[in-house]
Amino acid sequence: MLKKLLIANRGEIAVRVIRTAKALGYRTVAVYSEADANAMHTELADEAVCIGPAQVAASYLNADAILDAARKTGADCIHPGYGFLSENAGFSNACKAAGIVFVGPPASAIELMGSKRRSKIAMQKAGVPVVPGYEGDNAGDDELIAAAADIGYPLMIKASAGGGGRGMRLVHQESELADNIKRARSESKQAFGDDELILEKAVIEPRHIEIQVFADRHGNAVYLGERDCSVQRRHQKVVEEAPSPFVTPELRAAMGDAAVTAALACNYEGAGTVEFLVDKDRNFYFLEMNTRLQVEHPVTELITGQDLVAWQLSVAEGLPLPLAQNDIELNGHAIEVRLYAEDPANGFTPQTGPLHVFQPAEGEGLRYDTGVRSGDEVTPHYDPMLAKVIAWGENRDEARRRLIRALEDTTIFGLTTNRYFLSRIIADSTFGAGEATTAFLQQSFSADPSLQPAKTQIRQLALAACVLAHGTSGQEAWSNAPATHTPMKLETGGETVELLVQSNGQNLSARLGHEHYELTIASIQNGLLCVVDKGIRQRCHYHRDGDSLHLQAFGKSWSVTDLTHQPAAGANGEGNGRIPASMDGAIIDVLVEPGQTVRQGETLVILEAMKMEHPVKADCDGVVAQVLTRKGDQVRRNQLLVEVTIDEASESENKK
Structure with a gap:
């Protein structure tokens, strides 16, 4: 019998796992970085251990620190959540070596499915349909170019390791191929430490349908319906729903059987998701298998009435699956959206700073999975997702109505979010008709008002x-x-x-x-x-x-x-010369020094936050009086970076 669970993660997934674990009687241990010392997941757990500074590599990816926390607290099992170390075969093996149960599949399955090339070959051998392409072992550029001629265009270049759209390129013609191969290799190497690539025939405007599978140590495997994740931005999911409005009962059974075959072929255990591309004629092709719990698992829970984290813990204890395939029933419809601190009208720029108010809406059929509360700070160190908002209904339209109302009634103050953008998607007629493909946001939705800066009325x-x-x-x-x-x-x-x-x-x-x-x-x-x-x-x-x-x-x-009672600004709309940080982040360059003359709008400092560069500009003409930061500094939102003495002669001339 397992007794104490350490959750090797943060945010909403850590909170969600802790709640189920506590309900089942487990003692719980949270791990946290210095930036997360007061985070919700640390307060909900029975015990919490600091595992390092804010940087991910020094904390949530620090396997040694996490295992040390497990030893200190006497945790006998570790749930990795999703992201971070959840699909790291080395971490799974390290848990096993330390005598700690890893709540997930064996390392061999993680390693196999972590390679798009090797997993695709394994699926072909198992008889699972795959997208035609080329999967040569460490293929060089010349080999890929030669293979592309046989595959034909358009085609996809894909990084063999990792996911999330990184190292992925759509190529329409031969003249674009060589440059895109180089760019995909560079991106893959930077993101995953591996520049191996594969090629696939492009499936144009497909549906992205995934099957939730579960397997135990006794040779049992089942599927729990499908999720439609077709609404995506840059290959990243925005909306997920179950069941898919596109999938027929016959297609569901065929894809479910293929997903179970995929799981059994790699001796799988626990929760996994087999992802497929489905063309307009309902032909489906294996895309990849995620060897963990998915972000979008709540929609499956709502239509099946099952707690998938409870299933994971049961399988980790060596018990057989709670239900056989014939016992699994689908009821109603559920839709999930990912509520982010980001600005869709300005290129989805991530937002950081204080979350003054966060008040989820209340209503029948609503569920919020979140790791934040009013008064929390959204930092630049981690993904800026505030919550997953999920609505269930007896039918799809009821779920849509409830979700739109939930988004409109969720109160958020302090940060710009994608709330309006999400509600517009769910209300859109194309989505409402169940016709949204992976091209939906880039095509029919691209001119939506939620994507344009709006003038205050x-x-x-x-x-x-x-x-x-x-x-x-x-x-x-x-x-x-x-x-x-x-x-x-x-x-x-x-x-x-x-x-x-x-x-x-x-x-x-x-x-x-x-x-x-x-x-x-x-x-x-x-x-x-x-x-x-x-x-x-x-x-x-x-x-x-x-x-x-x-x-x-x-x-x-x-x-x-x-501004009614504030002193008048300088001429020509100039500011006061006090230049603050626009958000939390790291200073990656300082372009000015004291005594230097600058003009309004000139970039003084470059700030990096959420893997994006943000120029910090002068708000007036003048002379740099002080530079209060330097390259490499971590700064807070509104922290003073540069002071500029306003050029009074220029201002006086402007007034004339």
Whole structure:
């Protein structure tokens, strides 16, 4: 009997595993980096051990530190979650050598399925359909180019190791091949330490369908239906649902049998996912097998009524599978989206900083898997996923309605998220018709408003003015003669606007140029503004943070900064010369030094966060007075990096 489980992971998956383990009576151990000292998973576990600094390589990928934590706490089993060490055969072997049960498949299965080349060959031998292609052992560039002529175009170049779209290239013609092979090799080497490549015939606009499989030590293997993961951005999943609206009962049975064959062919144990590409004629081809629990496993749990983590722990103890194939039933429909701190309207730029408010919506059929709470900090060290939002319904449309409402009603303040983008996908007619393929986001959805920077409308500004004029207590923060329009200067979306606001009791009038908007305030308190707008009573949630005001209504979020009482900025819209970090991150270059003359908009420092470079620019003309950072520094959001003395002569000339 296993007694104490160490979870070698963080965030929502660590929280999710801890909850099931505790319900089953296990004692639990969390591991955490220095950056995660106060994270939710550390507080939920019975015990927690720090395994290193924030950097992943020094903490969550530090197998020795994790095994040492297991020894210290007396943990007799380790659940790896997903990502990090979950598909690391060396870590599985190290657990075995230490006498600790690894909650996952044997190392031999992890190693085989971790190679796209070797796994594809093994599947061919087992009779599982595969995409036609070339899988030569450590093939050189010339071999790949020669093989491509036989395969034909378009074709896919794929890194044999790893996943997530890295080392993957779609090639339409021979002239593009050599350069893409070099780029794919470089990317694969950097991401996985291995530059082996394979080629495959491109399946154009396919469905991405995966089968959840389970196997035990007694030779039993079953499948628990399929998941449709076709809605993807850059080969990364955005929406997952079960069952697939495209899969027929006959196709489900055929793919399920193929997935079980794949699992048995590699002597599999525990949870695994066999992924397939399915063309428009419902021909399916083996893509890869993930030897772990998937991010999207909740949709399978909701339609089968099974706890897959409980199944994993049962198999790890050597017990037979809880159900036979004929006992597994699918009920209803479930859809999951990945809620990220990112800005879809600006190239999906990752967001870091304080999460002032995170309040999941409540309702029938809703599930949130999350590892964050109000007041937490989203750092640049890890994936910025805030939660998985999942909705179940008796049918697909009911699940869609519930999910759209959940996204619109989830309150998030402090960070830009992809919440609006996700709700637009679920509401889209192509998705609603069950016709979204892997090309959906790049084609029919590419012009959606959620992907474009939106100008704040006067209605939204009027709601902000209601809060700013009346304060958080419902009392007016200022008073003027009733007939006087008072100017209110707001910054929103990088633009400064001047509203003329008239507040007379519960009525508020806002003017912006030729536009005019009127609202009646019904109540305002505790972060909730109720207004009557054109005869309709509506609610707007808000959060005040100094001069910054965050608001949410109509399924959208926006922010304003109250500049009304701030000193005037320099001419030509110049700032004050105090240049802060735009987000948490690492300084990878400093381009200026004290005494250097700079112009407004000139890049002073380059900040790296979430594997992306972000230029930090001067907000005025002037002379660098101080450089308060250096290359290699880790900095916090709003930390002062550079001070520039404003060029008064230039400013004076501009005023003329």
